[in-house]
Amino acid sequence: xxxxxxxxxxxxxxxxxxxxxxxxxxxxxxxxxxxxxxxxxxxxxxxxxxxxxxxxxxxxxxxxxxxxxxxxxxxxxxxxxxxxxxxxxxxxxxxxxxxxxxxxxxxxxxx
Amino acid sequence: xxxxxxxxxxxxxxxxxxxxxxxxxxxxxxxxxxxxxxxxxxxxxxxxxxxxxxxxxxxxxxxxxxxxxxxxxxxxxxxxxxxxxxxxxxxxxxxxxxxxxxxxxxxxxxxxxxx
Numbered sequence: 431x432x433x434x435x436x437x438x439x440x441x442x443x444x445x446x447x448x449x450x451x452x453x454x455x456x457x458x459x460x461x462x463x464x465x466x467x468x469x470x471x472x473x474x475x476x477x478x479x480x481x482x483x484x485x486x487x488x489x490x491x492x493x494x495x496x497x498x499x500x501x502x503x504x505x506x507x508x509x510x511x512x513x514x515x516x517x518x519x520x521x522x523x524x525x526x527x528x529x530x531x532x533x534x535x536x537x538x539x540x541x
Numbered sequence: 542x543x544x545x546x547x548x549x550x551x552x553x554x555x556x557x558x559x560x561x562x563x564x565x566x567x568x569x570x571x572x573x574x575x576x577x578x579x580x581x582x583x584x585x586x587x588x589x590x591x592x593x594x595x596x597x598x599x600x601x602x603x604x605x606x607x608x609x610x611x612x613x614x615x616x617x618x619x620x621x622x623x624x625x626x627x628x629x630x631x632x633x634x635x636x637x638x639x640x641x642x643x644x645x646x647x648x649x650x651x652x653x654x655x656x
Contacts, residue, residue: 463645472647473584473633473647474543474647478644518584528598531576531586532583534583534584
């Protein structure tokens, strides 16, 4: 259906290690958005991917959209303690609303 | 500060009661979304309004209702509350485009505790 599956659910890394979270859909996605929620905070928009095979970078964060537009990934290089939080992907359904969020990947970074 | 204002920030009530959560979207945003986040859970889409009209519906219980007023603020009404309704309720707003929902700006949430 319209669900997006995120893996892993939790990830503990040592500061300086890399981190990747994956978002998968059984159906083709029109676009994918990524959000970050710090502990005790609210989700904050990171990026939107629209084109097949699209790759976007934000400093140490690299976002990819699969060629078939059924999966996406977020990769963080050399994690820092400020990267702690839950990362959500979300699929859109055109302009009719109903932005569906994945279950999220919670990242813990050990200093 | 996202520009989305939610009140109250915290609310404690008893089972069977009714509460109203309020949301003021960012200036100029016509769309308002409501999400429910239970402990260690993801964001469950409840409902979306666009310029006063219901646009999309998610897994919203019949005990819950919402509306968007002419000044674009929105209210989420939760009635006959049960323990399981305890959660963080987020409101978000956006300026949807023809192609997609656009970036969502979330408020800080209203934490509801039902005892």
